[in-house]
Amino acid sequence: MGTRSRIGIQLQDNSVLSVYCHYDGYPEFNGRVLRDNYNTVEKVKELIDGGDMSCTWTNADWNNETMPEMGALYYTSRGESLESNAPRYDDDIFEFLKKENNEEYAYIWSVNNKWVCMNMNQFNDNDPQKVEIPEGAVGQ
Secondary structure, three states: OOOOEEEEEEOOOOOEEEEEEOOOOOHHHHHHHHHHHOOOHHHHHHHHHOOOEEEEEEEEOOOOOEEEEEEEEEHHHHOOOOHHHOOEEEOOHHHHOOHHHOOOEEEEEOOOOOEEEEEEEEEEOOEEEEEOOOOOOOOO
């Protein structure tokens, strides 16, 4: 069973474009991967443009064979259409953070050019709890 997450970018008009990620959504993995490897607007846009994904950072393909580079494992790479796995558009951050999305964590690249992580299972006054992304690299 995966730790589901939603990864988004806040656009200038405060709308959000996001994708679903099935595995390793907890801050100790996805948070660190996003912070360390998707740390510019261009890299975040490229990650999201690929659509929904199994994971953000792996060196194995769908057949569990080693890939030459680390990166996201998109559903499109196993033959699914981008149309059915396309990034989701939300009018604002509140729509992006709806509790009924069923993801455990939500990550957003904010207009301040940094990642913000929310625990979607811990709501206070209908707002998810902000979670710090741990220091250090993945595996530390």
